[in-house]
Amino acid sequence: MRITQGTFSFLPDLTDEQIGRQVDYALQQGWAVSIEYTDDPHPRNTYWEMWGMPMFDLKDAAGLLTELRECRKTHADCYIKVNAFDSTRGFETMRLSFIAHRPPEEARYRLRREESEGRLLRYTLERA
């Protein structure tokens, strides 16, 4: 099944042209874009690997797309996401984050149920 984290996972995979337009939007808002990748998209895996630092002084989307292509070449078997970070007071957090590359085979997780006292179940997600 498709991992549906990220802002646009229910749409067909974005083309580089579409990714570029989202990056332009982020830059217009004054947000810093960055790239992260992982081979473990567990929903609680907060810290994906950083592909360089957030691009605080980027002027247009071309710079990000160049880096994205590099990252895809090196980590074709990983998930890669594009983030946009807003440093405005009261936010100081991500404002947009979408998957920009998927591995040939999607990661799958299985629910492990541990039976506890009474009818209580304790749940864990593990890689299938």
Next chain:
Amino acid sequence: MAPTATLPGQSSQRTTGNTATRYKAGVLKYKEMGYWVPDYEPKPTDVVAVFRITPQEGVDPDEAAAAVAGESSTATWTVVWTDRLTAAENYRAKAFRVDPVPGTPGQWFAYIAYDLDLFEEGSIANLTASIIGNVFSFKPLKAARLEDMQFPVAYVKTFKGPPTGIVVERERLDKYGRPLLGATIKPKLGLSGKNYGRVVYEALLGGLDFTKDDENINSQPFMHWRDRFSFCMEAVQKAQAASGEVKGHYLNITAGTMEEMYRRGEFAKQLGSCIVMVDLIVGWTAIQSISEWSRQNDMILHLHRAGHGTYTRQKNHGVSFRVIAKWLRLAGVDHMHAGTAVGKLEGDPLTVQGYYNVCRDSFTKKDLPRGIFFDQDWAGLRKVMPVASGGIHAGQMHQLIDLFGDDVVLQFGGGTIGHPMGVQAGATANRVALEAMVLARNEGRDILNEGPGILMQAAKSCRPLEAALMTWKDVTFNYASTDTSDFVPTASVA
């Protein structure tokens, strides 16, 4: 008599003339007792309220405003000598301004200032007992409505506010850049725990972020609470495993006692739920208590505003929802239902946007067309995620995103579960419509005008969306709103 020191903003006996005369036993007009101070400048530490008042025939508006000030602070109906044992001037609320309501003869906006010392720190119960405790039954007024309030930073800082807030909620859920999607499980009464959980699973698997218990789902004969919690969390956990996304179901822990609410909250936590909910009717103290519990247990707290329509809807009497929203943000909830503007429930677009701003601003600016009478500095208090729920569907996605932006939970109950192809398809239709519209907006397209076209385009590769658009294309709830702006002609968005 030797002059006594006065505090800033205070002048001794400013309107009461001779003290001996003022305290002669008998009945005085409120104006003459010191509750009408037209030249008063509110101090930066005052709490300020604006009431809409409708005085009885023959009662002049200044006197009516003074009476509201009196009855919401120190006054009783007659002079009492025991006032003289206090710095009474300090404790009297002061009506300082009365404006006619535009276009509504017989109604006035009365502005009243309250000294900070009138209120206990961190207690909405105390605040409300003062401000709305007595005055709404007061005979010289035909009707009264609390329209808005302004709180000094010093008072705001006595509250902890939302346990999670918008920013941290998004970081826990790992969901950015779009509204969240929810649905209330229907029918709200009669499903067994197992059947209820089925709807939760299908809706979350189809693409929703949250599902929700309705306000009156507690622990009835057809479904006891522990069964509901167990089956719902099995559904949530399974949907998380299948999608790789964090999901949640608002487990309603509203109960008859706090002890029982805590018990239900603990069980929700044990099962791994990220969110619980309570209804507004549990009361302010219960809300503050469960907020504290949520803070200690990493729980998002969803509030359903059950019952608010009894006092928020009619313009001439009651308490505006913008005031309730301010109290809820202070009391500390993470989600609150704040209206849809386009759906089946009361609320015109500007007035509803005013409520959203109260939830989400770091600093709310005075904005009369949206019903906001005062600037409000929220002093770093976390932000509340507003929830739009009631009679909305995928075909309105462009209007909803245009009105409310990204920081909102859009809840399509009937619009998910009533889908002709099933619950999962209904959820997918909503998620695809949402993501397509956000993508288009970010690309700079004029979604308000191009919205229907954008949805039709997205529907070409999504059969469920196409079916949703066909099923609900003509559904609108285009009735005139009751609670509308006093300062602009009322618009309707349908």
